[in-house]
Amino acid sequence: MKSQGNIVCFRNLKENTDQAVALFSDTNANEQIFIETYDYYIKEFNKGVQELRAIATIPNDVNKLISEDDQVKFVKAFRNLIRLQNVSKSFTEFSFSDLNLDEQTFEDYKSKYLDIYDRTRSKPDEEKESLVEEVDFELELIQRDEINVSYILKLLANLQRDRQADVTSEEYQSQKASILELIGKEAQLRSKRDLLEKFIEERLPTLEPEEKVETVFQNFWTQERIEAIQQLCIEENLKVEAVNQMIADYKFSGKEPLRETVLSACNEKPKLLDRKKIFARVVSKLLDIINKFDDALGELEEEE
Incomplete structure (x- = not known):
């Protein structure tokens, strides 16, 4: 297997290639089969930057986009840049200076x-009828599996060692600020940002x-998770054991709980007209808890 460099083949494979393209693609589709040159994607990216700047000249201008139409335009413009950047980075000559x-x-x-x-995810279900909500943000384009809670804990352990080694306050605060900034940028850590910041600050x-950072963090995380489940049970009048079982079942099967399962977890049988809303609300909150406390953790192992 050749993991790096250019692969050179002297055989004439055009006929086989044409057959493969004809077999696996729709000849009437507008889909691109072969990748363009590096210069092509750089030009397209820079063209996209102009379109983005026309909507929001600087990042903070995004805060001024009040109408949903303008927000959708920004999302689509920046999403296009993410796609183009991802392709451009596949070239060995890629450089941000271009x-x-x-x-x-x-x-x-x-x-x-x-x-x-x-903001679109934090809205109650009954308010989720907007243009922005219908846009596919394609978060898989910007998620990076290597940046998870375990990785952040390693950075925090290093930060803690530096503090014990009597680094200057300025250096410590600078390193801490860098970690907080990283948490804010990572898509899959954003649901955990408030808790991670709470742990770092408090x-x-x-x-x-x-004390080991990993051990203390695990205790902190477990307690916060217990409190989140208890809060859900109070808000929706649910049985704690039933909620824990639904979370365990979801983590095992990947399937959302059935309506009957959710309703049977209620301490009081809901009214017929309320059942649909209660079911949707409880499932949404369950998934939020799983996303916050269980996903993208990595291996939380103690250092020797």
Whole structure:
């Protein structure tokens, strides 16, 4: 297997290639089969930057996009840049210096993009009838599996060691700010951002020299998860054991609980007209808890 470099083949495979393309593609589709040159994607990216700047000149201008039409235009424009950047990065000659948007500004726009996504997800179900809600944010384009809670804990452990090594306050605060910034930029960590920030701001400074960050964090995370489930049970008048079972079943099968399962978890049988709303609301809150506390954790192992 050749993992790097260019593969050179001297056989004439055009006929086989044409047959493969004809077999696996729709000849009437507008879909692109072969990748264009590096220069093509750079030009398209820079053209997209102009379109983006026309909507929001700087990242903070995204906050001024009040109408849904303008927000949708921004989402689509930046989504196009994400796609083009991902393709461009596949070329060995890729460099941000070729783009009319520096890396930090790109990340700042990405943060605004994710802010809009977060706002659409945080709306109650009955309010989720908007143009922005219908847009596919394609978060898989910007998710990076290597940045998870386990990775953040390693950074925090290093930060803790530096604090114990008597680094200057300025250096410590700078490193902490960098970690917080990373958490804010990572799509799959954004649901955990508030809790991670709470741990960093409130619990991390109180750690004793003999305490391990990973152990303390696990205890903190477990307690926060218990409180979140208890809060759900109070809000929806549910049985704690039934809620824990529904979460366990979802994690095992990947399937959302049935309507009858959710309704049977209620301490009081809901009225007929309320059942549909209660079912949708409970499932949404269950998935939020799973997304926040169980997904993208990584292996939370203690350091020796």
